[in-house]
Structures are given as structure tokens and as C-alpha cells.
Amino acid sequence: MPARAQGRGIPEATVARLPVYLRALSTLAEDGAGTVSSEELATAAGVNSAKLRKDLSYLGSYGTRGVGYDVDYLVYQVSRELGLTQDWPVVIVGLGHLGHALANYGGFASRGFAIRALVDADPELVDQQIAGLRVHPLEALEDLVRRLGIAIGVIATPAPVAQTICDRLVSAGVSSILNFAPVVLAVPDEVEVRKVDMSIELQILAFHEQRKLATAALGDVSRELAEAVGPR
Amino acid sequence: MPARAQGRGIPEATVARLPVYLRALSTLAEDGAGTVSSEELATAAGVNSAKLRKDLSYLGSYGTRGVGYDVDYLVYQVSRELGLTQDWPVVIVGLGHLGHALANYGGFASRGFAIRALVDADPELVDQQIAGLRVHPLEALEDLVRRLGIAIGVIATPAPVAQTICDRLVSAGVSSILNFAPVVLAVPDEVEVRKVDMSIELQILAFHEQRKLATAALGDVSRELAEAVGPR
DNA sequence: ATGCGCTTGTGAACGTGAGCACAAAGTCGT
């Protein structure tokens, strides 16, 4: 896996943090802040300031020494780097509870994404209105993608059909996929997939939770041992 | 950030992949596979086989050279390592579209998690039944957490109240939090937070999408240049 | 029994990312 994005060469880890910075910056802008120091912004974003400065330095030298960063200017620069100065049309496939929630989520529109098409296999759902959009039947998928020039697809279907939907999206020209179905999707190299999986996140939490319990129990044992041996 | 989980010392990156392996293994088990080689399992999980073997080797030597891994046995070992042999009670706070979707998601129960309590601030929702559970008012939060011995909390509220909810969960004794709200939560060191943020994932996709466009355009330019110069 | 073929487990090399600590570069008061 090449971790450096080719081109200007922004590390992948940095790219993943830019949206967090962007959100913190937007909040600051709303609160009327004119400039912000790396220390403040880092705290707001939950990282340390050295990392933040290094991350921002990959975009260019947009700060002023002794002062900090101009909030509005930095918002613009980060947005531009992330490609959010243009609007990306998005299709959502699968409108169960989750797809429904995604369609109604306001956070997309405000950040350069426009949900342009909804598709579901269930005849009950087809032609219904969700978030101001009509639900299209599965057959219409390829046509919608081509006609609306959609490059980003969101899969919110049950796991068993996710790969099929994925294949159809890719062959229709979608080159980025956000997958909510709990399966590993196979795609050609030039297609980028990111997955969001709540059950995986919970399992990671469970691992650490268990570890806490285990070490706590171990602590108890050593304390008991110490008591058994008696005060030295 | 210490990347090695203390104790037996399984790398954090490995822990994050174990749930993926577990899912692939479960599928294989359902299909009646008795054993599986690292190569097969790696393909199913979307990683390379060397990484898979190293990951599994942190759990112990559970494979047989020349043969592969016993599927059922490995399922058990991975589950045990992740702490999924016991059931973890979970509370969901916030039952908008997303919380609703989470409450109804079947994937949790089958993997060691039991949604035990639903809480929402909206009087309209309180006392309604969702996924077979009654929705409790916000005031009941601390009592529910203590009484049911809940260690894992899921925050699916609007962003502005997420930090407050988080603080209340933590002070009631929750030590792991899965956060769907688009904010960076501040918590004490001993509390583990993981966040799921679809808008961040989309922005990362947009970055790569833009890069593809840029390099494609660059390709066009070089081709045009080459033509302008003429065949050599 | 013995050897052959297959697959695991791991040492070692390499690449990526994090964080310290400081020089460079700006602002502001005098």
C-alpha cells in the first residue's frame, strides 16, 4: 500500500485528519474567530500541535509566525485541498433505516456533497419521497449514474447484495465507494473504497474493555498476594 | 499514543483487523469449511497473507503447517481475544434516524453485544417501543447505566449535545464510547472513544477523486504537448 | 521409515508516521 498520495505527496494520515481540522475551523469561524494558533486548533481537533503544524505545512505556508493562521483563509485552503470547492454528486443505494438516515443527514450538503439519486430494490420504497428525492428502482441505477455524472456511490444495502451493487456502480463509472455493508468489497485498483462498520468499532472497544477488566483483576490478585505475604 | 496494547501486547493495527478476520471466518464456517489457509483467509479479508499470519501469530500458534487453520477453533480464539465470549450491554443515546437504524441493526446481537437501553431527550419518543425496547427519558440515563452495569455507550445525538451526554455517560461509569456525532469528544485518559463519521469518509474520498481528475487532466496536457511537438 | 510438498511462523529490512526541540520569521511596544 503506497501511503503517500502521489502528486504533491500529502501523507495519507494527514489527509484523514484534514476533515477534522476543517470542522474545527468552521466552528471557530462561526464563533467569529479571526485567527487561531496551532495550539488552539490542535486542542479543538484533539491532536498535538506539532502534528497539526506538520500536517498544515504539507498544504503550503499559510500561517503567520508570531500570530497564527487566518481562519477563513485556512478554511478555504483546506477545502480546496480536499476538493470541496466543487460539489460532488452522490448516489445512495439501499434505503433501509440506515440509508434513510444518510439521506436525511444534513452534514453532507454543507460540505460539498449533494445527494442526487436514491435507489432501492424494494418495490414498496420505489417512488416514495425521501428527503425531497424520489426513490428509483434498481434497474435505473446505471442510467442515473451516467446521466448525473456521479462519481461517488454509497452502499447501504444488506450484506449479501453489496458486492453486486458495487460491481454495477463501478461498471457504470463510479470510482469512489463508501460502504456501510459488513463485507469486504472487491474492486479494480483504480476504484477507492472506504468502509464504515459500527460492529467492527464496537468489537475494538470490547477488546480494550476486556483488557481493562483483565488488568484490574490482575491488580486485585497482586494485592491479595501482597496481603497474604504480609507487610514486609 | 502507545500503539501497543499493554498486557500481552497485540499491536493496535492488528486489533483493528481481527474483527474483519472474524467475519470472514464466520462466513467460511457457515459455508462448511473445516480448515482454511492463510492465503484463502487473507483474500477473503482483503489483506495480504503475510500480514494475516503475523496478526494471527500474536494470538498464539493456532495453525498447522502444511494444512492451515481450523476454522471453528480460530473463530473461538479470535472471539476470545476480542472479548466476545461474554455479552456486553450497550446503551444508545439519541434515537433519531441514525439511532433508530442502530437499534434495529441485527449485526450487534450476533457478535456479543446486547442493546439494553435506549435514551432520548425528545418527549415524543419517550415511552415508544423501538426494536422491542422502551425509550427512556434523558433523566434516567445514569440510573440505567449503573443498574444494568453498562460499560459501552453509543452516542447518536445531534452534535451540540454530544459532549454533555458523553460527560454524563462517563461519570455514570461508562468506559468505552462509540460516537456518531460530528464532534471531537474530550474524555479522561482511561475512557476509550471511537468515532464513526460518514462525512469525514466522504471528504477523504473526495480528495482522492479530485487527485484522479487532476492527474487525468495532466495526462491530457502531456499528450497535447506531445502532439504539438509532433512525432519525433 | 523416509522424503517430498505444502503452509505456517518469524527474523530482518524497509517505509511511514509521531513528536521533540529549535531556528526562522513575523508582530508589537517603546
Place this chain on the structure above:
DNA sequence: ACGACTTTGTGCTCACGTTCACAAGCGCAT
């Protein structure tokens, strides 16, 4: 005009993660 102070940008070091490549180990056929 200048010096004190503040904050950025970055060279360097260390830790973490990935991958290669191969020896060790196991089963099966002969």
C-alpha cells in the same frame, strides 16, 4: 529602529507497521 516576545515551519530521532523471504514443521505417499 530595535529588541523582546510569540508562533510557525522543519530537521532529526525513534517507534510502529508492512512486507519479504525462508527455515521449521507437519501430513501424506511411497
